[in-house]
Amino acid sequence: MMSKDDLSNPVILDALKELANIGTGHAVTALSSMIGKFVGITVPEVYLESLGKVATILGDPGEEVSAVYVGYRGELDGGAMVIFDSSSTHGLLQALMGADMDLSDPMALSMLQEIGNILVGSFVSALATFFGNTILAEPPGVAVDMLGAVLNVLLAEVGQHADYLIIAKTTIAIEDVNIRGWIVDIPTPESFKRIIEKLGL
């Protein structure tokens, strides 16, 4: 089991930040061309946090959000998720479909899955390219539910052998239509540490 000390190394956190930067850059380029609007991103923020506190980095675990998850496996294992709060989800559907939709509508859900998959899929494929195609993305999952509940999917995957996780969070925003979301990437700490050592960092 990875301890906090194993991970509290600035090199690990900087490397994760750099990786998230590359991934998010690809992701927003894809989104921008899909919706024909400028998509802004912030510099990724990285955290070293106990499993129990990961949800609070993103907000209230009871808040309703939409989320798309893509797990990845290979030389690096982990998962990435794009999350939009409720009003941004409606804004996104409006921007894409020209009309707002009920989030319980299967059509809305499949639309969200498409957008999310483009975002998170390009994020993960950027990671794969960076590591010489040694990472494979799994099929995406989508849900509209409480923040804590959707995060369970990601945390159950990466929390098996770690009490503390390294998390990269990047905020994406489409300002003129008031849409904000986050791309969250959490590699399993053990695979991330292994790959950093292999790269000789």
Add this chain to the structure above:
Amino acid sequence: MNDMLNVGIGEIAVLDKPGKIGAIGLGSCVAVAMFDPVAKVGGMVHVLLPDSRGQKTELPGKFADTGIPELLRLMEEKGARRDRIIVKIAGGASLMNVNVGNFGDIGKRNVEAVREQLSALNLRLQGEDIGGNEGRTFILDLAAGTFSVKTTRGGLHQI
């Protein structure tokens, strides 16, 4: 919910005075709540995964096989008695239909592991709200002696 003691993933909390203990936003996780109505001691554990497979962890509440015995131990330490403890559980949903860590349906596996632990410890399960595809918030109110579940779409109900 500002006065509520929040139990995050892998955490365990026990209270021996009036108050609320809750786990917010349970997906595939299962929260196990215990309450001794005589000693007025209540507690909760927020389980993420079924089985520790012998791994050492700083967060025993993370796994069903380590978290439930630890919650019971802390309850007894505060004066609860096993034969009086009421146990109820919530969670174990399947939200995204993705195969997490080759676990298959992780929510279902969590519920099975929790049930096994409870029966191994001779604790009787007296209520549950499990499965499905919706997230839940689970709250134990020690003063009222109630166990309530809240969902985004279905509102609030007691179990």
